[in-house]
């Protein structure tokens with residue numbers, strides 16, 4: 059063969075080899091692109107949500123995906139060939155991203171401390187330490203209340219931080235007389251989020267000094283309150299809430315409703331969530347700041363979570379369900395009272411602090427209702443609005459007794475659905491089951 063033909067042959071082989079490689083690359087790219095197209099578009103036509111919120115799974119047994127749509131989204135799913143699953147989206151509050159959009163509601167006087175909060179944060183939710191009455195857990199809590207509160211809050215935040223790298227918050231009721239102390243201590247300790255309700259936290263942003271990245275999240279019971287706080291923060295501090303928790307009338311603890319509003323469907327959480335979203339929209343538009351809305355109060359299972367996400371909520375706040383976990387910081391007797399409760403045991407009390415509260419009926423409450431008084435010396439006027447001189451008992455002491463398991467003299471706050479709690483599980487088991495139930499609800503929708 060002449061040199062000329064030899065060269066042509068070598069060139070042809072070279073060309074053939076390279077074009078084959080090119081073809082293979084093109085096929086691979088097309089396959090990858092096609093697969094993404096299926097993923098993003100499949101089976102979503104019946105969904106009320108945008109098409110790119112559904113995903114088609116045919117390969118994974120348990121996957122944890124990121125899609126490049128909008129803000130990138132984490133998607134949790136289970137295997138089921140050809141199944142379209144609405145993802146449980148992460149909850150983003152500023153630069154914080156909770157993989158699971160569940161906030162564990164703060165539970166005061168020792169019920170949600172470092173143990174519970176860190177366990178929830180470790181599972182991808184937001185764990186919350188409650189500041190109310192926290193100093194009563196200290197030996198000098200009755201004699202040196204203010205210092206004891208600061209010391210214990212600092213210690214609980216540090217303990218929780220040691221136990222998790224997840225997101226941690228502190229719940230600080232506006233009505234606490236040491237509100238400012240609790241806020242400054244939390245910010246100094248670098249807490250991720252402050253949740254604040256039981257009053258309007260109108261001055262909360264003034265505590266931020268610019269050096270700390272603590273997020274501020276008001277807890278409200280109406281769209282009006284959400285708008286009022288936002289307007290005041292914007293005017294006075296050029297700051298908008300980083301998220302809003304809207305707590306409906308089925309929640310446990312003190313409620314932001316008049317007694318007659320509690321069972322009025324016009325005040326249901328289903329009504330409140332769209333109302334708060336609507337009220338917040340002008341602020342979101344004006345400042346181009348995402349302000350997630352988190353729904354709480356009576357949310358019991360994954361189906362409930364699905365319902366409120368469908369209504370437009372970005373996440374949920376749940377408290378009662380977290381009491382019946384091993385990690386909850388209350389005594390086992392407190393948890394057992396939840397397990398033993400029936401639907402008739404849940405009642406609304408007139409709390410000495412001037413708000414209605416939802417609690418479990420027991421001997422102590424029956425005595426109060428029968429007019430029996432438990433004389434006490436107010437150790438510290440811990441709630442600004444507390445009418446302690448005329449109250450038949452000290453609510454802080456009664457809550458502390460219950461937390462310690464002295465149910466005979468104790469008051470246990472609980473949400474409307476407490477009677478449905480059946481067993482004590484780990485936080486992980488609870489969170490996993492909530493996610494699974496959510497997926498089932500999404501699938502059946």
Ligand SMILES: Cc1cc2nc3c(=O)[nH]c(=O)nc-3n(C[C@H](O)[C@H](O)[C@H](O)COP(=O)(O)O)c2cc1C
Nearest residue numbers: 163164165166309310311355356376377378471473
């Ligand atoms: C035992 C208990 C104590 C609570 N303590 C507080 C508190 O200190 N501050 C607060 O803002 N909310 C408090 N709450 C309300 C919860 O944070 C939460 O928003 C509410 O209970 C959600 O409803 P759910 O319990 O039905 O999930 C408490 C609730 C319970 C059950």
